[in-house]
Amino acid sequence: MQSALIVYSKHTREYAKLISKRYKDVSFLEVTKPPTEEILKIKNNKDVVIGIGGGSVIDTAKIISKDKRCIAIPTTAAGASMTPYATIWGKRKMTIPTKKPILKMDYNMPKNLSFSVRQSTIFDALSHAVESFWSKNTTPQSRNYSKKAIRLLNKHLNRINSHLNKNDINELITAGNLAGQAIAITQTNVAHATSYPITIEYGIDHGAVCGMLLPYFVEYMDFQGLPKLFKLDSTKELVALLKKSFIPPKIKNFDVKLIAKLAMKYERINQGHRKISQESLEKILKKIAG
Numbered sequence: 001m002q003s004a005l006i007v008y009s010k011h012t013r014e015y016a017k018l019i020s021k022r023y024k025d026v027s028f029l030e031v032t033k034p035p036t037e038e039i040l041k042i043k044n045n046k047d048v049v050i051g052i053g054g055g056s057v058i059d060t061a062k063i064i065s066k067d068k069r070c071i072a073i074p075t076t077a078a079g080a081s082m083t084p085y086a087t088i089w090g091k092r093k094m095t096i097p098t099k100k101p102i103l104k105m106d107y108n109m110p111k112n113l114s115f116s117v118r119q120s121t122i123f124d125a126l127s128h129a130v131e132s133f134w135s136k137n138t139t140p141q142s143r144n145y146s147k148k149a150i151r152l153l154n155k156h157l158n159r160i161n162s163h164l165n166k167n168d169i170n171e172l173i174t175a176g177n178l179a180g181q182a183i184a185i186t187q188t189n190v191a192h193a194t195s196y197p198i199t200i201e202y203g204i205d206h207g208a209v210c211g212m213l214l215p216y217f218v219e220y221m222d223f224q225g226l227p228k229l230f231k232l233d234s235t236k237e238l239v240a241l242l243k244k245s246f247i248p249p250k251i252k253n254f255d256v257k258l259i260a261k262l263a264m265k266y267e268r269i270n271q272g273h274r275k276i277s278q279e280s281l282e283k284i285l286k287k288i289a290g
Ligand SMILES: [Zn+2]
Pocket: 124, 125, 127, 128, 192, 206, 210
């Protein structure tokens, strides 16, 4: 039997205990917030690091594991199990290269997602899939991943308030993994670049910021072929659907000038099919600020 470090969140605590029985000499680490620079200092001496949870948990496990084996058991649609990097949040956002973890899908895990986690993870995954779809870096394979992810996620957009059964949650995780594979090829672009400074400055959850921004960038990009993936005829209809299915967070004292300036520093902001200037970005953010 191998020794293990199990990384989990409060939602997956019970499940972490169950998994621990398969290993000898187990340590636990409960994640309560997205990874910060502190976790770079954590030393791991176990054979394997297991992450059970959403994006923050899996990113933490990926970073801590370094050259040791890392197993990811995703419980949301974050898609972090499919990418060879992790995000660290501090005064600025850093991308840390990691190994891609070994994905384990556990279909029997008792799962539940609160409404806000569900809304946020669906829109994060959707942002990954949509941004990848209109990226300048697409390949036939990345397009295929994003199309599949969008089709699965679209079902959930149309029933955002209804009850989720086990099957639905597994479908969301699968969609998130597909979208993760798409961005592992293309990277994200305009919406994610803009989301980072908003999360850092105002402490708002990553997925919630993605959901707030996405309709406005869909409108700006007006990308041919995208509405059809949602079984819609026009960008206008798609924008309406996205706005209808997401309750945006409220930002107090939203400094659109500052955010536009900070967002432009992320090179990926212009990896979408239509370039954006700081001026146009400011205009879009003003609409959001109301
Ligand atoms: Zn994301």
